[in-house]
Amino acid sequence: MPRLASARYGKDNVRVYKVHRDEKTGVQSVTEMTVCCLLEGAIDTSYTQADNSVVVATDSIKNTIYIKAKEHPVNPPELYAGILGQHFLDTYPHISVANVKVVVHRWTRMTIDGKPHPHSFYRDGEETRTVEAVIRRDGITIKSGIVGLTVLKSTGSAFHGFVRDEYTTLKETWDRILSTDVDCGWTWKKFDGLAAVQDGVERFDKAWEAARNITMKTFAEDESASVQATMYKMCGQILDAVPEADLANYSLPNKHYFEIDLSWHKGLKNTGEDAEVYAPQSGPNGLIKCEVARS
Numbered sequence: 001m002p003r004l005a006s007a008r009y010g011k012d013n014v015r016v017y018k019v020h021r022d023e024k025t026g027v028q029s030v031t032e033m034t035v036c037c038l039l040e041g042a043i044d045t046s047y048t049q050a051d052n053s054v055v056v057a058t059d060s061i062k063n064t065i066y067i068k069a070k071e072h073p074v075n076p077p078e079l080y081a082g083i084l085g086q087h088f089l090d091t092y093p094h095i096s097v098a099n100v101k102v103v104v105h106r107w108t109r110m111t112i113d114g115k116p117h118p119h120s121f122y123r124d125g126e127e128t129r130t131v132e133a134v135i136r137r138d139g140i141t142i143k144s145g146i147v148g149l150t151v152l153k154s155t156g157s158a159f160h161g162f163v164r165d166e167y168t169t170l171k172e173t174w175d176r177i178l179s180t181d182v183d184c185g186w187t188w189k190k191f192d193g194l195a196a197v198q199d200g201v202e203r204f205d206k207a208w209e210a211a212r213n214i215t216m217k218t219f220a221e222d223e224s225a226s227v228q229a230t231m232y233k234m235c236g237q238i239l240d241a242v243p244e245a246d247l248a249n250y251s252l253p254n255k256h257y258f259e260i261d262l263s264w265h266k267g268l269k270n271t272g273e274d275a276e277v278y279a280p281q282s283g284p285n286g287l288i289k290c291e292v293a294r295s
């Protein structure tokens, strides 16, 4: 007999937009997010015995995502994720885990004639702010992150001293282009419950801002010996800046820019110190990951 080893279900790709209108100033603020909410619990019979009596319909889960966004703040996303997940545990005794993922998309306020515009915004990149929360009756775990922040430095990056053997063609370099799409995260120490998430809620925006600044400053200023060495430094700085986080992680593609030998055309010099025109590669790319904990 087969055995149901694990199961979760819910609604994915629920797109939500919320506006806040400041009646006094007329200034409006907007949040756009994509939400995934998957439930676990005593739901096995819905799979094994076609028993729908234990199923909170995914359509109802979608409705709940909208209703909780109306009833409660959606910022910071860590708080909204906690509120949404807690609702399912409080409402349905047979549900024991809510897995909530929130992806916040950028809408940056326009500056028009030097002034912040009260109700117009632009998408200044595909970078998102992410939250993965797991809500259980004995506590809430939250991982926050930044995904899709594309960065490039045109110098200040080297890569040499790596293994050279009969498989190696890569030349050592003391000066290369470094580019990546940042995917980084920081995992919060477990919260006892929703009240603990709510208490000192400003920690979440502060950590996000710190992680973003650390990522960009270290990327820009580090004389990088490798992606590995630079990302490890970033993780350490995030752990210093966010004392309530006990893990920091990065996953970084190494997006290669190849030199082009143009010497065949009138002896044009375009390699080594003369390199100016490069060929950006869409793949293959390196992919380098690490997770750093407190010692």
Ligand SMILES: O=c1[nH]c(=O)c2[nH]c(=O)[nH]c2[nH]1
Binding pocket: 159, 170, 225, 226, 227, 228, 254, 286, 288
């Ligand atoms: O920073 C780097 N790390 C590597 O592991 C690696 N491997 C490679 O071919 N180029 C690079 N660059």
